[in-house]
Amino acid sequence: MIRVNAYRCSHCGKLFLTEIRCIKHEEKYCNKSPCNIAACYSCKWYKETEQTTTITRTGVNPLTGYEYEYEKEVRINLCLKHHNAKMFNSFHASEELVEDAENGGLCIMPTMEEGCLDYKKKKKEYED
Numbered sequence: 001m002i003r004v005n006a007y008r009c010s011h012c013g014k015l016f017l018t019e020i021r022c023i024k025h026e027e028k029y030c031n032k033s034p035c036n037i038a039a040c041y042s043c044k045w046y047k048e049t050e051q052t053t054t055i056t057r058t059g060v061n062p063l064t065g066y067e068y069e070y071e072k073e074v075r076i077n078l079c080l081k082h083h084n085a086k087m088f089n090s091f092h093a094s095e096e097l098v099e100d101a102e103n104g105g106l107c108i109m110p111t112m113e114e115g116c117l118d119y120k121k122k123k124k125e126y127e128d
Contacts, residue, residue: 009033031091038089038109044120045081052076053086055100072097079107081118 006015007022011032016022040046079085088106090098110116
């Protein structure tokens with residue numbers, strides 16, 4: 001048996017052999033980190049819908065070098081506080097997709113860490 005030093009994500013507990021990978025995971029990929037969780041999901045103004053919209057993107061095929069178009073379907077949810085503003089969760093989305101979503105009239109959901117001035121914690125159904 002070989003003993004190794006490891007790094008543990010302080011949010012989800014996942015183990016990493018290098019500090020750099022653990023930091024990158026916590027900052028960008030951990031779905032339990034406050035810098036990645038959208039605040040909207042626990043807000044009273046949030047409304048989940050089954051609506052989707054398609055964003056058309058242009059990319060370059062790495063093998064051929066030719067440009068091509070592709071479509072990305074994203075789920076739309078609403079913020080009732082802001083006149084049913086269409087919201088988009090940008091977690092795991094590329095910077096280009098986020099930019100296209102914003103240009104298409106979607107608002108990016110703020111994270112728990114960023115916060116939202118209009119955030120009101122949703123009351124649980126069994127509370128009065």
